[in-house]
Amino acid sequence: MQIPSPCYVLEESLLRRNLALIKSVKERAGVEIILAFKAFALWEAFPIVREYIPTSTASSIHEARLAYEELGCLAHTYSPAYTDETFDDILRYSSHITFNSLTQFERFIPRVEAYERHISCGLRINPEFSDVETDLYNPCAPGSRLGVVADLLPEKLPAGIEGLHFHTLCESTSYDLERTLAVVEKRFAPWLSQIKWLNMGGGHLMTRQGYDTEHLIKILTEFRSRHPHLHIIMEPGSAFAWQTGTLHTTVVDIVENHGIKTAILDASFACHMPDCLEMPYKPAIRGAEEADVLPYNYRMGGNSCLSGDFVGDWSFDHPLQIGERIIFEDMIHYTIVKTTMFNGVPHPSLAVIKTNGDVEIWKHYTYQDYKGRMG
Numbered sequence: 147m148q149i150p151s152p153c154y155v156l157e158e159s160l161l162r163r164n165l166a167l168i169k170s171v172k173e174r175a176g177v178e179i180i181l182a183f184k185a186f187a188l189w190e191a192f193p194i195v196r197e198y199i200p201t202s203t204a205s206s207i208h209e210a211r212l213a214y215e216e217l218g219c220l221a222h223t224y225s226p227a228y229t230d231e232t233f234d235d236i237l238r239y240s241s242h243i244t245f246n247s248l249t250q251f252e253r254f255i256p257r258v259e260a261y262e263r264h265i266s267c268g269l270r271i272n273p274e275f276s277d278v279e280t281d282l283y284n285p286c287a288p289g290s291r292l293g294v295v296a297d298l299l300p301e302k303l304p305a306g307i308e309g310l311h312f313h314t315l316c317e318s319t320s321y322d323l324e325r326t327l328a329v330v331e332k333r334f335a336p337w338l339s340q341i342k343w344l345n346m347g348g349g350h351l352m353t354r355q356g357y358d359t360e361h362l363i364k365i366l367t368e369f370r371s372r373h374p375h376l377h378i379i380m381e382p383g384s385a386f387a388w389q390t391g392t393l394h395t396t397v398v399d400i401v402e403n404h405g406i407k408t409a410i411l412d413a414s415f416a417c418h419m420p421d422c423l424e425m426p427y428k429p430a431i432r433g434a435e436e437a438d439v440l441p442y443n444y445r446m447g448g449n450s451c452l453s454g455d456f457v458g459d460w461s462f463d464h465p466l467q468i469g470e471r472i473i474f475e476d477m478i479h480y481t482i483v484k485t486t487m488f489n490g491v492p493h494p495s496l497a498v499i500k501t502n503g504d505v506e507i508w509k510h511y512t513y514q515d516y517k518g519r520m521g
Contacts, residue, residue, distance in 0.1 A: 147429045147505040147506070147507065149394050149497060149505055149506070150394075150497075150507070150510070151394050151395055151396040151412055151471065151493045152393065152394060152395045152396070152411075152412050152413040152418065152479070152492075152494035152495070153393070153394045153496070153497050154391060154392075154393050154394075154477060154478065154482055154494050154495070154496050154497070155391050155392050155394055155497045155498070155499060155505075156188065156191060156387075156390055156391040156478055156496075156497070156499070157390055157391050157498070157499045158191075158498055158499065158500045158501050159192065159499050159501050160389065160390040160391065161191060161194060161195075161387065161390045161391075161460055162194065162198075162354050162501070163353075164386055164387070164388060164390060165194070165195060165197070165198035165199065165384065165386065166198065166355040167353055167359070167445070168198065168199060168352065168353065168382070168385060168386065168465070169198040169199060171352055171359055171362060171363060172199070172517045174363050175362070175363045175366040175367055175370075175378075175427075176378075177370070177378040177379065177380055177382070178367075178377065178378065178379045179184075179199060179202070179239070179379075179380045179381070179382065180199065180201040180202050180203050180379065180380070180381045181195060181201070181202040181203070181207075181214065181217075181374075181382075182202070182381045182382060182383030182385065182386075183202055183203065183204055183205070183209040183212060183383070183483075184201045184205050184209070184211065184383055184389040184479065184480075184483065184485065185350075185382075185383025185384045185386070185387065185479045185480050186383055186386050186480075186482075186483070187209065187349070187478055187483050187506075188382075188474050188478070188482060188496065189212060189216040190496070190498070190508040190509070191498070192271065193215050195217070195428075196217060196218065197359065198460075199281065199386075200217070200218070200219055200287055201219045201222070202217050202219060202222070203221060203222045203223070203348075203381040204221035204222070204223045204239070204240070205223070205224060205225055206225060206343075207232045207235050207236060207239075208224075208303070209221065210223050210235070210236060210239035210240055210369055211235065211239050213239065213328070214238075214513070218346055219241075219284060220239060220240055220241035221240050221242075221389055222241065222242040222345070222379065223236055223238055223240040223242065223244065223320075223387050224244035224246070224268075224270060224311060225242075225246070226246045226508065227246065227250060228245075228250060228254060228289060230311075231380065233254055233432070234257075235255060237257065237258065237261050237265060238386070240249050240265055240298050241265065241266065242265065242266045242267070242268060242281060242309070242343075243265055243266075243267050243268070244267070244270055244309070244311045244345065245267065245268070245270065246268065246270050246291075246292065246293065246294075247294060247434040248269070248298075248300075248304070250337075251267065251269060251304065251306075251307065252304070254272055254404040255267065255303075255304075255306050258306070259306065259391065259446055260275070261406060266308045266309060266342070266343070267306050267307055267308055267309070267311055267344065268308060268309035268310060268311050268341075268343070269307050269309075269311065269405045270294065270310075270313070271293050271294055271295075271296070271299075271310050271311065271312050271330075271334060271344050272285070272286055272290060272292060272293030272294060272295045272312070273286060273296075273312055273314060273326060273329045273334070273471065274286055274295055274296075274297060274329075274334060275314060275326060275329040276314040276315070276323070276326070276332075277314075277315075277318060277322045277325065277326075277335070278314070278315065278316045278318070278349075279294070280316070280368070280425060282424060283316040283425075284316070284426070285313050285314060285355065285445050286314050289392070289421065292313070292424045293311075293312065293313075293367075295504075296333045296334055299334075299337060299374040301336065302340065303337055303341070307340075307341070307344060308341060308342045308343065309343035309344060309345060309379075310334065310337065310338075310343075310344055310345070311344075311345035311346055311347065311379065311442075312326070312330060312344075312345070312346065312445070313346075313347030313349070314326045314346060315347065315349025315350060316349045316473065317349060317351045317354070317384055318351060319350045319351070319357060319358065319387055320352075320358050320361045320362035321358070321361070322349075323346070323350060323362070324361075326366045327369060327493050329348075333355075338373055338376070340377075341376065342375070342376070342377060342380055343376060343377040343378070343379060344373070344376050344377075344427065345378050345379040345381065346378065346379065347380070347382075348380075348381045348383050348422060349379060349382065349384075350362070350380055350382040350383070350386065351384055351385050351387045352382065352385050352387060352501055353386075353389075354385075354388055354389075364419060365451055366378065372502060378383070382458075383479065383480070384479040384480065386479070387478040387479035388476070388479055389475070389476045390451050390476075390478045390479075390497075391476075391477060391478040392432070392473050392474060392475055392476070392477055392495040393413065393418065393419070393474040393481065393494060394470070394471060394473055395411040395412055395413040395468060395470055395471070395472045395473070395474065395476035395494075396412045396470070397409045397410070397411060397468055397470045397471075397472060397484065398409065398410055398411065398412050398466065398468065399468060400444075400466060400468065401447075403491075406445055407443065407444050407445065407457075408444065408445040408446070408447040408456060408457075408458070409444045409445070409446055409447065409472065410447040410448075410449060411446060411447065411448060411449060412449055413448065413449065413474060413491075413494060414439035414449050414450040414488075415446075415448045415453075415456065415457050416448055416450050416452045416454070416455040416486075416488060416491065417448070417450055417486050417487070417488050417491045417493075418448075418481065418491075418493070418494055419457075419474070419477065419481055419486075420484045420486070420487050421480055421481065421484065423454065423455075423457070426457075428457060428483050429457075429474045429475060429476065429477070430474070430475040430476065430489065431446075431460050431466060431472060431473065431474055431475070432459065432473040432474075432475060433462065433463075433473075434460040434462050435460065435461050435462075436460070437458070437459040437460065437461050438461055439461050440461035440463045441461070441463065442461060442462045442464060442465050442466070442468055443461050443462075443464070444456070444458070444459065444460055444461075444467075445458030445459050445460075445461050446458055446460065446461065446472065448491075450488060450489040450491050451487075452508075462486075467506045482496070487515075487516050487519050490516055492512075492516070493511035493513055493515065494511075494512045495507060495508075495509060495511065496508040496509040
């Protein structure tokens, strides 16, 4: 089957490679590793994920429901704020609920305690330390709304709080985690003995080439030896889908302005690759190099009317032609979950390349999907 354009294409063999590594770290370190839907919620792939990792984290009512209905598990749920209208459903779909503030905990703990089964409650803490350089992705930036700082915690945690949760990383290394753990152990030492579990959040990019998984296992094992009563939870997202697929696009026009040639695509950075504009980062294009390395330079332009919907520049070994495929590498994690229908630009289709090489189309978006979102 031919791959349509535009289309996100997941490769099953690459996903299984990542899942096998994550499962190995989980078993060797003696920790629980769960999937963060905020980075990878492609539920058609969940039967594959479930063979290796059967549990997930959720950051909203819809993610929690997706965990329950499609991954077949109760979610470890955290949200910056819960509402009265959705909290009954949060209870229904969650095994763990982490609160962002003591105020939220005090407001909702009576409903948790009255629920028909036990739900383990936790509190998000803010270590006020992070190696993340981009403020947009730094949960510990000064004045952050996320988590409770040590100075505001009572000497004894309120009854009903069984765990603490921190999140300081973003596509980070095991050495970043090591530095974070040193801060957490120093600033939150009085409370670690009062809890049953510690969630170390996400951002552990253990499937990236060059990541020191042996060092990760070592620091986790040593941490567990210092705190043997604690159940350790980690919830990476990008690591699951890192370099597992591509975004296929097509050149629909080539325009020139003051010597800058822009290849306009049938996809959009604003709608389909927002991290390229937010982070910002420049993705790799198959067969292309940095500007001026090869003879022909082009900027890539999206097909929305946003003036900033472009990223550049790349060089190619030949002049690009209308109708030519442009394949963006590593476009499965975060990219798919962040797509928007701004400007009515159609979503890329979703497809998988099976281990036997067959292409299967999982989803093709239509006008009705756009219309349904708008009213």
